[in-house]
Amino acid sequence: MSRLLAPLTRAVTYTRWLHLLVGAIIALVCGFVYPGFTRPGYGQWVLMLLIPVPLLMAAAVIPVVRRAEGLQARLMLFPGAHARVEGGSGSREAGVSVAPSASWRDRGRTAVWLVLRLWAGCAVAFVTGQLMALALELVDATSGGPAEAESLIPVPGHGWAYALLVPVPPLVLLGVVALAGRLMVSAALGLLGPTAAERLAALEERTEQLLERNRIARELHDSIGHALTVAVVQAGAARAAADPAFTDRALDAIEETGRAALEDLERVLLVLRESEQPASRRPTLTEADRLLDSARASGAEVDAEVLGALDTVPGPVSREGYRILQEALTNVLRHSGTVPIRVAVTVDDARLWLDVRNPLPTGAPVNGRGSGGGSGSGLRGIRERAALLGGRARTGPDEGQWRVHVELPLG
Template sequence: MSRLLAPLTRAVTYTRWLHLLVGAIIALVCGAVYPGLTRPGYGDWLLMLVTPVPLLLGAAVFPVVRRAEGLQARLMLFPGAHARVDGDARDAGVSVAPSASWRDRGRTAVWLTLRLWAGCAVAFVTGQLMALALELVDATSGGPAEAESLVPVPGYGWAYALLVPVPPLVLVGVVALAGRLMASAALALLGPSAAERLAALEERTEQLLERNRIARELHDSIGHALTVAVVQAGAARAAADPAFTDRALDAIEETGRAALEDLERVLLVLRESEQPASRRPTLTEADRLLDSARASGAEVDAEVLGALDTVPGPVSREGYRILQEALTNVLRHSGTVPIRVAVTVDDARLWLDVRNPLPAGAPVSGGGGSGSGLRGIRERAALLGGRARTGPEAGQWRVHVELPLG
């Protein structure tokens, strides 16, 4: 019983009822002009159903009509979460974009016609059932019937009072069912087109790629800063040399400042702030990475062949992050060992090569590694159409990356 009476307490039942009745307004206006609304017969109702259709078909040609219908459907067929019924939390399935194709216009025309006919049907049922309820009230009091329905009430008597609530309850049930059917029709006819779904999918993909890129940025930048700080602090404690400690603190300060700049830039992107994000570092600033590694106590032998300032921005920025992650991995897993860095630029490609001796007892095989840092290096290279190889080679750990410049 509670399930049968549930539509009475749901706001969505009445917003959908209103939406259906509004769809019948144009038919009632046309009917008021001709043939008139005084005691309309079945033929008059049929004429009111047909007369507005050409007007609706003409209105559906205008793209903004689809947008207006989508907004109405969202507000009245799928109102807020407080009014939704189970399984109807799908307001995102109704598009509010203007018609972008003739197919959209055709679906809008079908929707407008369906809304007209459904609205007239609900208006007719509403009028008849309310009239029947009033006749039952009149029959209960013994007075003359002031309303006329298609179902006559014979005679008079107090027993009719028991039947007075029946027509309103039936009306609510009919309206709830019609509202559900109309909501399903809205999802089918006003739902996003294939082009809109593709655009939404592309936007979602771009958001996921951006989140993935931000995660890599934070991993590389913050991970590098923390690794350098830990290595520097440990080396300074072991050296017990004030001059070395000063250099270590300077390196920690510089690395931490750069990491804070990267963090601020990422947070600005996440907050969608209108303020411009700070500039991302490029390979022309690779000396900062090399000096940071040297300050940690590692012996870094670097060789640069070619002009780094000619490398395109996206390749240069990703190359910087790849080099940063490679150096971070060396410091984190091998400590202050000698590092050989080679950066080569020609007309078509950029090569990055980082090598360091394997620690004693480290495995001499094992492929390219499975850590998130190495995986990030390979992902960055793949996104630019390049390739990366990581793993042990001749007693050394090698990171070799090839990136196209085109």
């Protein structure tokens, strides 16, 4: 019983009712002009349903009409988030499009929708009038007064027993309205729903958003993770050394690394806030010296070799290469400590090679997990960055050393 009465308490039932009745207005306007409302016959009622059809089909050719119908459907046919429905994969996607007609197929679907809305509105308006008239006749029969309303269902005689039947027509009317509203929702999803091109565009936009989120997550992981790792290693080394000069150098390294991390964080936050202010520039491989100096300041012995001109590397490749090198050095400091590190950067006409090696700690597992370079999101981020640029990355033990080898195309 509660499920049957639930539509009566929902506002969307009445907005759908209004939406249906509005669809019948054009038929009423045409009816005033021809054939008129002076006791029309059944044939004239049929004309009232057919005369507006050419006008509606002509209106459907105008692209903006589809947008107007979509907006009305969203606001009046759908509850809560309006035209939001559950997709097949559990995602939420737009159930009703608000884009103008972009093809003749869209115009045809809009025309069918307008005609369907006209006829459904007239049917609901007719049922509404008949059932309300019947309710008034039952009231008159209960009070013994003269019947002032005319319905297709006659009410014979008078009597107080008719009072028990007075609520029946309104309840039946609300049930009809609820059912008609559900049917119109299904029709709206089919006729005003997004086209294949609109769904593809929405999917591409969603994919771009996910890629941007993943990129931002990698940026924060690499930048903040590197800064915190350097700070922890520097602080521990300074405490162990108990040397004022070393402590000063350690504090300088922590300050420089922290400042760079704050710049990266500010840039990412500007992107997330969609600020109109330009975000700060992302570092490139031409600034790799500060990564190497930071690792050296942490106590690690870094032997770096650069072959080729880093300033000729394209911007996207250079920026991702910087982050890959940053993550590789961070992994060494985090998992192996201040061990000797061998860094080789090679640039030719077609490719960029990054190679980072460090000794595995004594007793480290063969697979290197948790020792030489970790196996979590950092290494996965390195592989993802390389794959997005059309390159490849190999990470793992290699002849007693932990090796990160990345190859990126420059084209």
